[in-house]
């Protein structure tokens with residue numbers, strides 16, 4: 288086997304892993320940090336994709352469409368937190384039911400507004416040549432995007448006053464209030480940030496994954512498994528899991544078949560959860 | 576300076592404390608004594624607005640205290656709950672820093688001050704608070720409350736489950752903080768010796784009401800009172 292082929296497989300697998308990580312980061316915040324199982328996470332991703340698509344259709348450049356998608360999904364996320372989620376913290380099953388209903392509503396709304404087929408926006412055309420092979424540049428760029436997004440959330444949550452308040456407010460809402468933190472407001476913002484990250488994912492992946500009402504579904508299962516396997520040190524754990532599981536699945540898929548890739552993903556996930564029921568980071572003594 | 580006036584409250588429909596009034600003067604240390612289950616912690620939670628007031632209110636410097644706990648904290652009430660409740664997946668430094676920053680003080684300075692004041696936290700500064708021993712968590716909860724620069728500190732059984740050497744150290748620190756910064760303290764306790772060593776006045780609670788207000792001297796000398804009210 289030639290070296291250039293191997294490099295190509297590794298790079299495109301790392302790129303798939305990064306795409307998974309980008310789709311997962313919002314969940315790492317909402318589920319990992321806040322303990323909320325948001326079954327509408329995939330639909331927030333979809334809303335982000337449509338927001339970006341609609342913006343580009345109005346002639347707005349793609350790079351500006353991305354922050355618009357973030358703003359739209361953060362706003363919807365904040366409203367959802369205030370109307371629904373805040374009444375249900377600590378009630379896992381009720382939250383799942385409520386967000387499941389929400390995901391169906393968002394899906395139907397998307398079908399009504401946009402129909403089931405929508406035009407793609409076309410991949411920005413730049414390629415990377417490795418030996419005899421040529422790789423599309425945009426998916427490779429996602430490796431850097433995933434790295435930057437992960438570092439951004441890590442710094443936001445561990446190095447800023449907001450990040451400390453966010454963790455305090457969700458770990459012990461009452462005690463946080465007793466030292467002056469407006470827990471309710473902080474939790475709204477944190478949930479909105481998680482939704483905004485989903486919107487970011489939908490927007491930034493738009494050239495690779497076209498907007499469809501059901502696109503969220505494609506991501507949400509793997510994203511959830513990634514966060515569950517990650518465990519309590521949610522961000523670092525998710526990054527590791529996404530690279531290990533997503534990357535491994537993609538390598539398997541390139542040498543065998545895409546079915547084998549998925550089989551790899553789910554089997555290793557089951558094995559890891561059997562080995563670490565509370566996630567791979569359950570015993571880590573670090574915070575994010 | 577700090578007054579709880581006719582406090583009546585509890586959990587849901589169950590009334591636990593009835594018509595309790597307590598006053599703490601500027602820079603005074605007052606003890607709240609009583610056996611287990613008489614409602615000391617409930618009164619502390621009332622004072623912090625963590626339970627709704629069925630009737631009664633709280634005053635700070637003669638003005639009605641805000642109704643929301645976060646605003647009350649910002650108005651100068653520091654709270655150390657019974658059972659510690661430090662933020663477990665945050666470091667010692669972050670526990671102190673977030674309390675200071677939330678109230679508009681420098682987190683870095685607050686951490687420096689706290690580590691100077693409580694040297695036992697120094698080697699643990701970067702550890703997660705959830706991994707500390709009971710005594711260390713208690714000291715951290717105290718350091719966190721002080722980082723908000725309160726006018727009045729509400730301490731709920733600070734000596735519970737803490738080893739004697741640390742209790743002595745804690746008494747010394749509380750007296751110094753009270754003297755140097757003029758922080759008033761209301762401390763709920765079952766440990767009479769600890770209270771006698773720091774407080775100058777005491778309220779004794781029984782069945783959700785204040786039974787008696789007394790000073791240190793009569794509490795120290797009246798063995799019958801001790802027997803009757805505290806079972807010591």
Ligand SMILES: Nc1ncnc2c1ncn2[C@@H]1O[C@H](COP(=O)(O)OP(=O)(O)O)[C@@H](O)[C@H]1O
Pocket residue numbers: 586591609610611612613614615616617618
């Ligand atoms: N969260 C709660 N819900 C319902 N009842 C409670 C709760 N906390 C305490 N109580 C009850 O309130 C009464 C007083 O408790 P507490 O205020 O903790 O007393 P103390 O602090 O003096 O030991 C007890 O009978 C206790 O069972």
Ligand SMILES: [Mg+2]
Pocket residue numbers: 612615616617657731732
């Ligand atoms: Mg108590």
